[in-house]
Amino acid sequence: MKRIANRVWRVARLPASGEPVSPELFQLGDEAVPEPGPGEFLVRTVCLAPGPAQRAYLLRAARTGVADALRPGDVMRGRGVGQVIRSRAEEFAEGDIVVASLGWQDYSLQKSGGGDFVFSTRRIAPDMRPLSLALGVLGQAGVTAYFGLLDAAAMKAGDSVLVSAAAGGVGSVAGQIARISGARRTVGLAGSAAKCDWLVRELGYDAAINYREAGLGQRLAEEFPDGIDVFFDNVGGEVLDAGLAHLAPQARILICGFIATQYQAQVAPGPSNYMNLLYRRATMRGYVWFDYWDRYAEAEARLTSWFRDGVLHNCEEVTAGLETMPDCLASLFEGRNRGIRICRVAPDPCT
Amino acid sequence: MKRIANRVWRVARLPASGEPVSPELFQLGDEAVPEPGPGEFLVRTVCLAPGPAQRAYLLRAARTGVADALRPGDVMRGRGVGQVIRSRAEEFAEGDIVVASLGWQDYSLQKSGGGDFVFSTRRIAPDMRPLSLALGVLGQAGVTAYFGLLDAAAMKAGDSVLVSAAAGGVGSVAGQIARISGARRTVGLAGSAAKCDWLVRELGYDAAINYREAGLGQRLAEEFPDGIDVFFDNVGGEVLDAGLAHLAPQARILICGFIATQYQAQVAPGPSNYMNLLYRRATMRGYVWFDYWDRYAEAEARLTSWFRDGVLHNCEEVTAGLETMPDCLASLFEGRNRGIRICRVAPDPCT
Numbered sequence: 044m045k046r047i048a049n050r051v052w053r054v055a056r057l058p059a060s061g062e063p064v065s066p067e068l069f070q071l072g073d074e075a076v077p078e079p080g081p082g083e084f085l086v087r088t089v090c091l092a093p094g095p096a097q098r099a100y101l102l103r104a105a106r107t108g109v110a111d112a113l114r115p116g117d118v119m120r121g122r123g124v125g126q127v128i129r130s131r132a133e134e135f136a137e138g139d140i141v142v143a144s145l146g147w148q149d150y151s152l153q154k155s156g157g158g159d160f161v162f163s164t165r166r167i168a169p170d171m172r173p174l175s176l177a178l179g180v181l182g183q184a185g186v187t188a189y190f191g192l193l194d195a196a197a198m199k200a201g202d203s204v205l206v207s208a209a210a211g212g213v214g215s216v217a218g219q220i221a222r223i224s225g226a227r228r229t230v231g232l233a234g235s236a237a238k239c240d241w242l243v244r245e246l247g248y249d250a251a252i253n254y255r256e257a258g259l260g261q262r263l264a265e266e267f268p269d270g271i272d273v274f275f276d277n278v279g280g281e282v283l284d285a286g287l288a289h290l291a292p293q294a295r296i297l298i299c300g301f302i303a304t305q306y307q308a309q310v311a312p313g314p315s316n317y318m319n320l321l322y323r324r325a326t327m328r329g330y331v332w333f334d335y336w337d338r339y340a341e342a343e344a345r346l347t348s349w350f351r352d353g354v355l356h357n358c359e360e361v362t363a364g365l366e367t368m369p370d371c372l373a374s375l376f377e378g379r380n381r382g383i384r385i386c387r388v389a390p391d392p393c394t
Numbered sequence: 395m396k397r398i399a400n401r402v403w404r405v406a407r408l409p410a411s412g413e414p415v416s417p418e419l420f421q422l423g424d425e426a427v428p429e430p431g432p433g434e435f436l437v438r439t440v441c442l443a444p445g446p447a448q449r450a451y452l453l454r455a456a457r458t459g460v461a462d463a464l465r466p467g468d469v470m471r472g473r474g475v476g477q478v479i480r481s482r483a484e485e486f487a488e489g490d491i492v493v494a495s496l497g498w499q500d501y502s503l504q505k506s507g508g509g510d511f512v513f514s515t516r517r518i519a520p521d522m523r524p525l526s527l528a529l530g531v532l533g534q535a536g537v538t539a540y541f542g543l544l545d546a547a548a549m550k551a552g553d554s555v556l557v558s559a560a561a562g563g564v565g566s567v568a569g570q571i572a573r574i575s576g577a578r579r580t581v582g583l584a585g586s587a588a589k590c591d592w593l594v595r596e597l598g599y600d601a602a603i604n605y606r607e608a609g610l611g612q613r614l615a616e617e618f619p620d621g622i623d624v625f626f627d628n629v630g631g632e633v634l635d636a637g638l639a640h641l642a643p644q645a646r647i648l649i650c651g652f653i654a655t656q657y658q659a660q661v662a663p664g665p666s667n668y669m670n671l672l673y674r675r676a677t678m679r680g681y682v683w684f685d686y687w688d689r690y691a692e693a694e695a696r697l698t699s700w701f702r703d704g705v706l707h708n709c710e711e712v713t714a715g716l717e718t719m720p721d722c723l724a725s726l727f728e729g730r731n732r733g734i735r736i737c738r739v740a741p742d743p744c745t
Contacts, residue, residue: 298668298669299672301672310666311669312663313666313667313668314664315662315663315664316664317665317678318662320649321651324680327671327679328677328678329670329671329677331675
């Protein structure tokens with residue numbers, strides 16, 4: 044292996060309360076490519092997927108329930124696909140393609156048997172291209188949407204489904220799964236006319252509503268004359284409140300995220316329409332995909348089958364260059380992404 | 395039957411938005427005791443149970459999901475226990491004791507096969523005294539607490555349980571069922587020191603907190619060091635929000651009522667701590683007992699068995715006199731009742 048540098052993004056400082064993600068929080072430097080010790084193997088990063096959880100790792104009191112908070116000087120944490128290029132671990136051989144917690148860097152050392160739970164290192168089949176699928180439609184975004192919609196929200200054929208942040212990573216898969224699973228109607232909320240158009244034309248949503256335009260309540264009433272059976276909410280705040288005003292009896296509201304308010308310095312007001320939970324005998328449930336970790340393979344198999352059948356579309360948006368990662372992460376909170384955000388760090392290897 | 399008057403409470407006018415219940419909304423008059431026609435039978439009211447739903451019937455846009463809104467001039471609606479004193483219906487004989495929608499009056503005509511669903515007329519065993527039990531611990535209050543706690547909130551042995559409005563009709567049974575069902579800890583919220591004392595001494599709560607005193611959050615943290623597994627909430631508003639700040643993982647919050655805010659003219663703010671639903675992967679569910687109507691007999695049998703065994707205590711608070719009904723109803727919204735409010739209209743008959 045020729046001697047090349049390992050570009051590494053480290054945490055420069057933690058954000059103040061309510062401070063948005065910006066490149067100033069990180070520092071990019073050239074470091075030596077590490078040498079694997081016994082039981083270790085070296086992975087070259089192919090692509091990374093920024094996710095809202097990565098913002099949460101930077102909070103002083105991280106509430107992700109999974110990982111320790113990061114501190115200044117730490118390599119920025121993030122999941123990616125990579126290739127094993129040197130191995131002193133029995134279970135992984137050179138050339139293997141893995142999904143792992145690679146971090147925002149070109150090269151990372153992984154330990155055999157290391158990386159528990161959602162940070163575990165998994166070998167994936169190299170024939171499914173692009174490899175970024177394993178981070179998106181067939182990876183965490185897909186699995187999150189799958190269990191959230193079909194298990195936690197118990198969506199059934201014939202349900203009318205509303206998805207917020209429908210053009211976001213999870214939402215763009217959730218709407219497709221609703222369609223595939225026989226939803227009577229699938230409606231997405233997004234923040235621009237272009238995104239709404241994309242939801243209907245590319246992803247098969249029955250309708251899409253630009254929540255930034257006036258009259259959201261009226262539009263929901265039009266789209267759901269019999270009420271919303273399942274509301275897959277990634278947004279919180281006013282969007283959640285608007286949906287709660289149009290529930291069908293026995294509705295299920297999945298709280299999958301609050302991208303609208305989660306990182307505000309001020310505590311956001313709660314949804315005053317929560318009283319409709321009683322009037323509609325509805326259920327609002329907080330959901331985190333890793334509670335379904337032991338059923339990951341089930342979701343992966345179903346998603347892969349749908350993808351091969353051509354009914355589940357890849358909806359990733361790829362940018363190139365490790366140096367863009369801070370902006371990639373920031374884009375998630377600014378509504379600039381469309382679909383699953385992927386950062387390509389190196390070309391898919393020939394295998 | 396000697397000729398006597400039937401005292402009847404009719405609706406005088408509907409309350410304005412946010413207007414509290416008061417005697418001015420009703421008018422008491424003497425009317426003739428009606429004569430049953432074919433298929434009808436005459437019931438003499440023994441006791442009545444005021445309930446929050448009766449306030450809801452007076453709203454112009456009634457959202458109870460069960461009954462039509464009342465209009466001025468209508469007999470005030472309410473469930474009670476009575477005795478059949480004259481019958482031209484095959485299924486009911488003179489002397490039968492029934493639970494039915496009797497209304498706020500001494501005598502009412504009931505139809506055989508009439509009164510669907512939660513307004514159905516049911517014959518009850520006359521040996522369980524006082525007969526008011528069938529309106530309280532062994533009736534709607536008990537059944538509401540039973541299915542709410544054990545089914546909708548899925549309480550299991552070992553759970554730590556919080557009940558709000560714990561000295562209210564449903565709450566005073568819910569806490570007892572939690573204790574009987576093996577709760578690790580049952581804590582009640584009530585609005586006075588006297589009520590808190592009653593909860594612990596009489597009903598077997600492990601602890602009780604006066605929510606009107608400062609430091610509710612601190613007290614909840616002390617009582618639930620490992621968090622709340624089940625929160626049976628009858629209150630809403632700030633009390634709900636306080637509970638949401640102390641959830642255990644996988645917690646279940648039952649929205650059984652919002653006595654604190656339901657009839658305010660202004661829309662109350664939502665619970666800003668709803669975000670903990672995600673962090674704790676918790677479920678908040680709106681619950682109305684009549685969704686379990688077809689399993690009523692199951693609850694009744696279990697409650698009766700516990701009552702006979704002496705572990706479930708009658709916690710009714712009886713006042714006498716049909717003329718007190720408006721005040722009885724108002725008391726529910728002013729925190730003046732302790733336990734299940736019963737209005738005795740006539741003595742339990744000898745059978």
